[in-house]
Amino acid sequence: MDAEHMNKNSTPALATPPGETPEDEQARRAALSRMRAVATGLLILAAIIFITVHLFTDQTGVWGFVSTASEAAMIGGLADWFAVTALFRHPLGVPIPHTAIIPRKKDVLGESMSTFVAMNFLRAETVAPKIRSAQVTKRVGAWLSVKRNQDIVVERAGQGINYVLARVDDSAIESLTRNVLVPKLIATHKSPVVGRLLTEIVRDGAHHRLVDLVVYEAYAWLERNPQVIEQIVGDRSPEWMPKFVNRTVASRLQTEVLGWVADVRDDRYHQARQALDRWLLELSRDLSEDTSIAQRAEVVFDDLLAQDGVVESVLDIWTSLKRLLYAAVEDSDGEVKIRVRQLLAETADRMQNDTEFATMLDQKLATTAGDLTESFGPEFASVISDTIASWDAKDAANKIELYVGKDLQYIRINGTVVGALVGLLIHAITVLVPGL
Template sequence: MSSTEASSAVPFRDQTEKLAALRRTKAIATAALILCVTVFAAAKAFESYWPWLGFVAAFAEAATIGGLADWYAVVALFKRPLGLPIPHTAIIPANQNRIADNLGRFIEANFLAPEPVREKLEEVDFSALVSDWLSDPKRADGLSRFVVRLVPQTLAAIDRSGLRGFVADRMLEQVEKVPVAPLAAGLLGAFTEDRRHQKLFDQFIKVAGRFLTDEEALAAMREKIREELPSLFNLFRADAYLLKKIVASAGSLLEEVHADKDHPMRLEFDRFMLKFIEDLRSSRAYARRAEAMKRNFLARPEMKALAGDVWESFRALIEQDVKAQNSVIRAHLANMFVEIGRHLAGDAKIRADMNQGFVVALASFVESQKSGVSTFIADQVKRWDLAQLTRLLEMNIGRDLQYIRFNGMLIGGLAGLALYVVELTLLSN
């Protein structure tokens, strides 16, 4: 037998057992009522021979009346006794809609009230459940696989929704609001700490040194010198002499600057940088120029194209990774989920806050939806088939109701016996 067949067989077997128990109890109650009638008839028949049978007859008579009255009351709950159209019988079928509405309101008022719901939710340690679930590497890996499977659809949805263009426009707007000059001053200020800008100056010296050894550059300089000198000097190759002196002097100067960290040229570069940074911070003219440059730069169509290219590259990278067998994103996500679970398990404050958040959220959800739950329950009960509803109720509570018949016979019999004793006492007086 499959698990589905087994699960469906259990309720069926349970219903069969309840129905059999109900029938047995009904049969016993009916037999007891018949017994009371029989005892009453026999006691009355032989009462003249044995006067003490009057007590038995009184008990049996009252027990019969009590049993019949309670039989009528129990049957009237579910159907019309003997099929007769007696008023106020078949109470449950006749009041199905009212019972459904009252049941829905009862559940809403008593089971879904704010305080009971909050008290019940506060008993649950939601954070521990989340922590235990995430701390399991297999579950974390399964969750990461589920998340990365949603990535392509999410990226496609972003493209279709126009969110990419919206985000790009908002980013450019936010960038446009940022004052460039103070920002640049701050960046340069951080760059010039510990004279780190001197490394840039060192690179300039190296470039200048390479320029002095470049044959094409030297040839161009010699040609320029020749153009400026009188023709007579060029006959004596003065241009070559001057170029040699210039290159030698410049090379010597560059070597001195490179070797001396406190060379006047380096100090002058320090002063230039500090003044430039101060001007960026305080000069309105610099600020206006910087803002104009920024606006011109952001207004160029290449900027939006660049944003689109960055997005496409990012999307291609993400999609390629999530499709890979050994996805880096999936691995990082799984590790992240495990770490979150472990950190959550060790942080009592976060767990308390998390549990409180769950309680507030779920309690608010129940409060907002409880009227819908009440209506749903009422609608379901109203749609039940009357025969099925009656059969279901009788099957589940009918056996207990049959004991009312036993109690009715016993209490009625005792009451009848007591009244008989009182009658004899009064007649004897």
């Protein structure tokens, strides 16, 4: 008993459709009751007429037509009452086979409906053209072009970042780094990866800015610290060498060194730069291949990763990044939010005015939606069958009857009226065609 009670309580209640109010539901119930009373009233009227004619007339002449019409009306009305009632419950509570169809077969009906939707609606050829014709990109661009909506996007993004940051524990980052990332990196053969990365960097010239920075800083440092060269010359020269000679040599050496560094700084195709490029490419090839250099590099990488300082550095970087993100989110007039708003405005403008760009995005969106629908259509449609299966059978029948029962009462009314007309027609034929 308790188990049954628990199962019944655990069954989800049928949700009221969006926008539906209790007053709307009461109005539906009243309309259903009203139409049910009309249909039942016609059936009772037909029965009263039939009984009256049989009790108080000889059923000849006009009364024959009335008797036959009322009899046929009762038969039609009763048949359609049985058919309509059998959808939702057992007529008169009698468990006649193939009645109470919806309560008994709701799961089967849900599966059939789910399959029907998946086969006829959730198809790429159905969804993709609809998405494409909706011009989603232009609509999103128009919405995003409004400053208030841009503020909403920025605010929601900030809330999302805050939500994620608040739920990421520093100890989890430490554990992930120490127990997962570092062991995984140590177990991975890193030299080929570093070699390929270095090759791409050199070929793209991405290292030139770093070289520029080093050369610029070297020139500035040498220019600010001439005494360093003087000290080197003084330390290397014999004791008997006069100091003015050392100063002359140091001055000359500094001039030559500064000139050479300036040449390297100003000439992108300087021999020193080209030599560095060649050396980096050779190093990348050695790292990519199983050479002694690659093996030694692997040992160095592993030793570096095994140091506790690696985990501490990752935590320091994470802490700094988190602090920067918090600050960026909190500062409503900060540089980050200003740049994000500018980016949103530029993107919105392009979405609306760049037809080629909008068409490309719509095409990609339509293709993606079609592929997802084709791949996961049955899973999407299973929401229908799963939801119907979770409903209580009696509640489901009552809810469905509430929404369609009013229209179904017209079947009962039509059955009564059409039955009467057919009865009249049959009786007319028997009167007009003797011998039938």
